[in-house]
Amino acid sequence: xxxxxxxxxxxxxxxxxxxxxxxxxxxxxxxxxxxxxxxxxxxxxxxxxxxxxxxxxxxxxxxxxxxxxxxxxxxxxxxxxxxxxxxxxxxxxxxxxxxxxxxxxxxxxxxxxxxxxxxxxxxxxxxxxxxxxxxxxxxxxxxxxxxxxxxxxxxxxxxxxxxxxxxxxxxxxxxxxxxxxxxxxxxxxxxxxxxxxxxxxxxxxxxxxxxxxxxxxxxxxxxxxxxxxxxxxxxxxxxxxxxxxxxxxxxxxxxxxxxxxxxxxxxxxxxxxxxxxxxxxxxxxxxxxxxxxxxxxxxxxxxxxxxxxxxxxxxxxxxxxxxxxxxxxxxxxxxxxxxxxxxxxxxxxxxxxxxxxxxxxxxxxxxxxxxxxxxxxxxxxxxxxxxxxxxxxxxxxxxxxxxxxxxxxxxxxxxxxxxxxxxxxxxxxxxxxxxxxxxxxxxxxxxxxxxxxxxxxxxxxxxxxxxxxxxxxxxxxxxxxxxxxxxxxxxxxxxxxxxxxxxxxxxxxxxxxxxxxxxxxxxxxxxxxxxxxxxxxxxxxxxxxxxxxxxxxxxxxxxxxxxxxxxxxxxxxxxxxxxxxxxxxxxxxxxxxxxxxxxxxxxxxxxxxxxxxxxxxxxxxxxxxxxxxxxxxxxxxxxxxxxxxxxxxxxxxxxxxxxxxxxxxxxxxxxxxxxxxxxxxxxxxxxxxxxxxxxxxxxxxxxxxxxxxxxxxxxxxxxxxxxxxxxxxxxxxxxxxxxxxxxxxxxxxxxxxxxxxxxxxxxxxxxxxxxxxxxxxxxxxxxxxxxx
Numbered sequence: 077x078x079x080x081x082x083x084x085x086x087x088x089x090x091x092x093x094x095x096x097x098x099x100x101x102x103x104x105x106x107x108x109x110x111x112x113x114x115x116x117x118x119x120x121x122x123x124x125x126x127x128x129x130x131x132x133x134x135x136x137x138x139x140x141x142x143x144x145x146x147x148x149x150x151x152x153x154x155x156x157x158x159x160x161x162x163x164x165x166x167x168x169x170x171x172x173x174x175x176x177x178x179x180x181x182x183x184x185x186x187x188x189x190x191x192x193x194x195x196x197x198x199x200x201x202x203x204x205x206x207x208x209x210x211x212x213x214x215x216x217x218x219x220x221x222x223x224x225x226x227x228x229x230x231x232x233x234x235x236x237x238x239x240x241x242x243x244x245x246x247x248x249x250x251x252x253x254x255x256x257x258x259x260x261x262x263x264x265x266x267x268x269x270x271x272x273x274x275x276x277x278x279x280x281x282x283x284x285x286x287x288x289x290x291x292x293x294x295x296x297x298x299x300x301x302x303x304x305x306x307x308x309x310x311x312x313x314x315x316x317x318x319x320x321x322x323x324x325x326x327x328x329x330x331x332x333x334x335x336x337x338x339x340x341x342x343x344x345x346x347x348x349x350x351x352x353x354x355x356x357x358x359x360x361x362x363x364x365x366x367x368x369x370x371x372x373x374x375x376x377x378x379x380x381x382x383x384x385x386x387x388x389x390x391x392x393x394x395x396x397x398x399x400x401x402x403x404x405x406x407x408x409x410x411x412x413x414x415x416x417x418x419x420x421x422x423x424x425x426x427x428x429x430x431x432x433x434x435x436x437x438x439x440x441x442x443x444x445x446x447x448x449x450x451x452x453x454x455x456x457x458x459x460x461x462x463x464x465x466x467x468x469x470x471x472x473x474x475x476x477x478x479x480x481x482x483x484x485x486x487x488x489x490x491x492x493x494x495x496x497x498x499x500x501x502x503x504x505x506x507x508x509x510x511x512x513x514x515x516x517x518x519x520x521x522x523x524x525x526x527x528x529x530x531x532x533x534x535x536x537x538x539x540x541x542x543x544x545x546x547x548x549x550x551x552x553x554x555x556x557x558x559x560x561x562x563x564x565x566x567x568x569x570x571x572x573x574x575x576x577x578x579x580x581x582x583x584x585x586x587x588x589x590x591x592x593x594x595x596x597x598x599x600x601x602x603x604x605x606x607x608x609x610x611x612x613x614x615x616x617x618x619x620x621x622x623x624x625x626x627x628x629x630x631x632x633x634x635x636x637x638x639x640x641x642x643x644x645x646x647x648x649x650x651x652x653x654x655x656x657x658x659x660x661x662x663x664x665x666x667x668x669x670x671x672x673x674x675x676x677x678x679x680x681x682x683x684x685x686x687x688x689x690x691x692x693x694x695x696x697x698x699x700x701x702x703x704x705x706x707x708x709x710x711x712x713x714x715x716x717x718x719x720x721x722x723x724x725x726x727x728x729x730x731x732x733x734x735x736x737x738x739x740x741x742x743x744x745x746x747x748x749x750x751x752x753x754x755x756x757x758x759x760x761x762x763x764x765x766x767x768x769x770x771x772x773x774x775x776x777x778x779x780x781x782x783x784x785x786x787x788x789x790x791x792x793x794x795x796x797x798x799x800x801x802x803x804x805x806x807x808x809x810x811x812x813x814x815x816x817x818x819x820x821x822x823x824x825x826x827x828x829x830x831x832x833x834x835x836x837x838x839x840x841x842x843x844x845x846x847x848x849x850x851x852x853x854x855x856x857x858x859x860x861x862x863x864x
Contacts, residue, residue, distance in 0.1 A: 104580040113577035126599035131678035172310030178209035180321040216315040221262035234344025241270035253409040255473035294379035305772030353397035360484030364472035365410035374677035377430030383771035384683035392446035400456035402484030407468035426764030437468035529774040565684035602693035604662035607653040619711035619851035623649035626718030631661035676767040714738040729785035741794035745802035780813035796834040
């Protein structure tokens with residue numbers, strides 16, 4: 077990939093040397109029927125910056141649009157709870173808290189022979205090291221603070237991700253900007269369970285089979301889980317719910333109805349907030365240092381990225397799922413981070429950028445007012461309260477916040493009791509080992525999901541009608557739309573007139589090249605280079621091949637006949653033009669490193685991805701190409717290398733018959749494993765391409781399923797034996813499913829794979845024959861072709 081990036085830069089420089097009308101020159105004649113293109117900046121930069129503005133505008137406009145997703149009934153508390161249940165279910169789904177929990181069987185003491193599991197004692201309570209079951213093979217670990225007297229309430233207290241349970245209990249050195257909340261609660265007669273959270277350290281982010289990275293543990297789990305429709309947030313919310321299961325069981329055992337609450341700080345505040353929103357069993361909630369407007373969530377760490385979140389849920393909407401139960405928001409200082417941590421000790425880099433900062437109080441107040449309206453409508457105005465710890469900059473767990481939370485639990489003791497002295501015992505937990513166990517359990521669980529995902533996909537696709545090609549084409553429209561809506565993210569159709577602008581930029585003996593810009597949405601353009609053979613007759617209709625560059629590329633990379641870009645692309649766009657095809661080389665927006673990757677971050681909360689824009693850009697481009705006098709719109713094919721091959725698997729399948737055939741070069745493989753595996757060196761888990769995970773793709777569509785959406789149109793894979801994207805075995809296994817699918821319909825002649833002895837490159841042998849055959853264009857002679 078790094079060589080392709082370098083090749084892209086070299087290819088641009090080489091082409092600028094001989095290209096009339098290169099960047100900055102706008103005097104070349106436009107294509108007839110179009111306006112003159114006058115943009116004097118690189119079109120890839122214009123495109124990426126424009127999409128960035130479009131995505132940011134969508135985020136800012138999202139709050140008032142969320143109401144359309146709700147049908148709240150404020151007539152009574154019961155009516156309200158029933159009316160928001162669909163929203164609660166959707167929140168549960170998008171945070172990945174969807175797996176069946178293990179049955180509660182009591183908190184298990186973590187101890188050794190001859191000890192009692194007590195790690196600390198005070199005059200009012202004892203502290204135990206415990207674990208409890210959550211999912212198959214997944215436990216939670218932490219501390220249980222057990223009052224000596226029968227508890228007046230039971231609470232799950234969640235520290236920030238970089239704090240230990242011991243710190244929140246008051247057993248460790250004092251932590252900056254926080255009072256020992258768990259210890260204070262226990263000193264006031266409350267039974268407290270303090271789970272350990274997956275930390276932001278990177279000690280276990282990697283594999284001894286491949287490498288270790290600088291990704292925080294939370295990001296390392298997020299990446300693989302996101303691909304499987306799971307999330308580090310969902311996993312830890314289920315740990316909270318499993319703790320609530322245990323606390324409910326204790327209530328039944330003791331024949332009491334002690335209230336159950338959750339409280340959290342920083343990352344723990346997020347989890348407490350989300351857990352209370354999806355679990356009505358929680359009677360009272362306190363979120364410290366996590367409540368604000370969320371339209372800039374893309375600036376936060378990637379492990380807070382939630383697919384489709386802001387289409388329906390800002391913090392005020394999540395609070396409305398807690399209503400009318402007591403909710404205390406504490407505006408306070410939080411542990412601030414600016415990431416990622418630089419690579420160290422031989423680790424690979426590639427962690428995503430992201431920051432956490434103490435929220436400006438004005439933002440907290442703005443979102444609080446939005447949330448309070450729902451409590452007002454339910455005649456529960458006192459149910460929600462905002463506590464400002466030293467104007468939002470003071471420590472968490474302030475006295476007013478603690479008093480408000482105790483009252484929310486029905487525990488009113490006036491001034492809460494102080495923590496008092498805690499005496500540690502000789503039996504202490506090793507925090508690093510505990511962290512290692514908990515990280516590994518979630519990795520193992522997610523890897524099992526990955527290994528079993530094909531069975532889930534098979535079940536999902538089983539309703540498609542395979543009795544005939546016609547029935548398949550009809551029934552598969554549901555799946556095409558589902559993939560587009562739920563995995564890629566479907567933008568509405570373009571909202572602007574095309575306003576096509578062009579300028580001549582290439583003059584080759586065989587063809588003329590025009591740079592093209594087409595409007596799609598406000599600030600969003602489609603762009604590329606059109607190659608028109610010079611021997612076109614006035615009324616002649618010819619096939620078109622769309623030639624797509626890879627990561628960090630530009631259209632000119634597919635055209636140049638020299639330099640490093642040629643090593644990969646073999647000037648396949650120019651070669652096809654000399655063979656008489658009309659060729660279009662689009663500019664795709666995956667260029668500029670973090671400048672384009674951040675678009676994925678900005679778009680995911682709006683249920684969009686980078687390919688949401690790319691699909692519509694191609695659609696608009698094809699609509700324009702179809703209007704050109706020499707284009708046969710029924711004979712347009714797609715041919716992409718690398719990230720262009722990734723485009724092959726996402727654009728033609730979505731656009732139906734707009735593409736008559738397609739070729740995936742240097743990308744087709746077992747894509748779920750490619751994204752989620754922690755055991756394979758080919759995996760994106762170990763690279764800087766943090767935009768690669770696509771929400772729940774593992775349970776929706778691998779490459780074989782995406783290829784099936786092309787049926788009955790011709791589909792081909794081009795694969796070099798030495799291509800480092802994936803091993804031949806992955807490619808062959810995944811393609812065998814595509815081959816079988818076509819053969820079962822009697823369409824074996826419509827699909828093929830070419831293995832060649834070479835690297836990550838266009839080979840241009842059987843693929844060219846494939847295009848000639850399926851686009852019905854003769855292979856020879858080529859009167860304009862130059863001998864090389």
